[in-house]
Amino acid sequence: MNLSHSESHHRVIIIDQEYKSLEIFRKLLSKHPRVEVTGGFQSAGSALNAIAQDPPDVVLVDAELPEVTGFEMMDRIRALAADPLIVLTSFTSDYAVKSMHKGSFDYLLKPVDPWEIHEMVNRLGYYCRSKSRGNLWENESE
Numbered sequence: 243m244n245l246s247h248s249e250s251h252h253r254v255i256i257i258d259q260e261y262k263s264l265e266i267f268r269k270l271l272s273k274h275p276r277v278e279v280t281g282g283f284q285s286a287g288s289a290l291n292a293i294a295q296d297p298p299d300v301v302l303v304d305a306e307l308p309e310v311t312g313f314e315m316m317d318r319i320r321a322l323a324a325d326p327l328i329v330l331t332s333f334t335s336d337y338a339v340k341s342m343h344k345g346s347f348d349y350l351l352k353p354v355d356p357w358e359i360h361e362m363v364n365r366l367g368y369y370c371r372s373k374s375r376g377n378l379w380e381n382e383s384e
Contacts, residue, residue: 252366255281257289257315258304258331263352267302267331270359277363286310290318297323300366302350305332305341312337316344327369329362 258264264282271277283289286309305312312330327347338349
């Protein structure tokens with residue numbers, strides 16, 4: 243992730259099999275001046291091609307894509323892009339714990355609450371500022 247760029251501006255790709263969910267995420271994310279939605283995809287293959295060509299900072303991935311699971315997508319995305327933050331999305335909380343164990347940055351339930359998007363964007367900013375200073379935990383011992 244390009245932290246100097248991402249600290250103020252997060253490039254996001256959305257992958258969701260349902261067009262309506264894709265557009266809702268796009269609309270809500272686009273309200274944030276620090277977010278640029280660079281792509282929205284309903285298929286895993288198209289999304290992976292786009293990620294390989296121009297890696298984003300953040301990828302929102304539906305947990306239940308028709309071709310692959312969200313967890314398989316997490317692995318494939320990480321194989322293509324250096325350090326993207328991955329947010330898993332689903333209509334159920336069934337995958338939340340596993341997504342955190344697999345290193346998901348966040349987990350969003352659909353239908354998504356606009357406040358949850360706002361909070362995720364705030365956490366992105368905090369994460370990027372902390373990481374650009376070196377160590378997320380360096381002030382813990384002081």
